[in-house]
Amino acid sequence: MYSKHTELFGILGYPLGHTLSPWIHNTLFQLSGYDGVYLVFENEKWKEIGLRPIIDLGVKGVSVTIPFKEWAYGQANTVCDASKTMGASNTLLFRDGIHAVNTDGTGAVLAISKSNPDLLDPKKEKQILVLGSGGSAKGIVYEIAETLKNNARDKKIQRKIKLLARNEFTSKEIQTALGNPDWITITSKKECLEEVDQYDLIIHTTPVGMKGYGGEPLLDSKFFTKKHTLFDIVYNPLETDLVKEAKKKKAEIIPGYHMLLYQGIRQFELFTNVTVKPKWIQKVESLLLKQLKSRN
Template sequence: MYSKHTELFGILGYPLGHTLSPWIHNTLFQLSGYDGVYLVFENKRWNEIGLRPLLELGVRGVSVTIPFKEWAYSQANIVCKASQTMGSSNTLLFREGIEAVNTDGTGAVRSILEANPDLLDPNQEKQILVLGSGGSAKGIIFSIAESLQKKAKLGKIQRKVKILARNEFATKEILNSLGNPEWLGVTTNEKSLEEAENYDLVIHTTPVGMKGFGGKPILNSDFFTKKHTLFDIVYNPLETDLVKQAKKKKAEIIPGYHMLLYQGIRQFELFTNIQTKQKWIRKVESLLLKQLKNRN
């Protein structure tokens, strides 16, 4: 049921034929009793059209996906620190002006913390291996940095984060954007394999393994043991080849769709100023998993 008081939200991007965001947000509106509806704004020319049509329609906020995250950031007059550091945003709020927020990294960090808080304990000497240096890697590493800094005793982070990526320029960009902290560094495939026992968490951020996307994983499958946890942020298919290889070695797995779930929950909270209840999260996760299984 919609009325003249119903608030409009949506997702902005192209293509959007397979987006699952409406399932997340419209379910949360229903469960919370919030008078809102979440629509799909699909167009390949948003950077030419601009935001005026949405503002005139009275839209209150949008999720932003590829290829418009950098453009979305440039449209805002208020930006969060994560957006500023990354130069991209996945959320726009239309309030007093246009506010840009990035919830990708916070969604990833929450996925990890829900699985095992020790994996982001800054006082442990185990290391985190991040595969890739694109926008997702940047956002996740920024949020990991925030999480580690908050919990570090005497401000000293023992836990190291290493980036394994093919794009050296993008890797240097991540290091520079975070001020080249001593806990953040770069590694190679060979070196990471030699030092495999030093790592307890591997985060795969590249599109390799995604449905319709070819290529080989950066990391050698011999890396994994039962002492590792793999978080592959690809969620379609539900299990990538990398995940299957890690499972064979008895590694723990954090499902990729958890990042989609938790970044969407954070967006819902920003849209509505409502704190999400645990029972709502369980309901949305169940629906999300059902949808993904139907599509696999």
């Protein structure tokens, strides 16, 4: 039931036929008793349209997805540290102006930590390989870098982050934004294959593998071993071709929908100022998984 007091939220992007964000937020509205509804604002011309129509509609906040995260950052009056550092935002709050937040990294770090905390241990002399350098990669690399720095009590970080992307310019942008530390470097496919044993975590951040997207992944099945953990942030389909190939090689898998879940929970808390309870998370996760399985 909706009334004149019901608060409006939604997701802004293109395409959005695959999105499961409404399931997360509308379920949380129901579980929390919050008078809100989460809608889908699908259009490929948001840059031309601008945010005024959404604001005039009375929308209180939106999630922002491909390909508008960098654009969203530029629309804000105030921004969080992650957004400011990486120039990309996946959340806009319309309160006394426009406030931009990036919860991608928060969701990714939570998903990784809950799977295996050692993967973010700065003392381990292993490497994290990040595939892609777009808006999602920016938020994820920022939060991982912050986590490594916060966990390194002596401020010495043994673990390295390697960036592999087709766009070297945006990879360099990530390095520069983070202050060019010597433990974040750009790599090549050839170098990756030579250093296979040096990696324990591979994070795929590009849309390749997502329903509706073509293209070849940056790495193929030859790369993976049972010593690797693959975190492919694509969640629809439930298992991308990259995940299937990695599983054949006995690699550990962190499901992409875990990032969707945890970043969405953080967005809900920002939208509503309501703290999400663990039992709500379990309920939303089971619904997400059921939805994903029905679509595969």
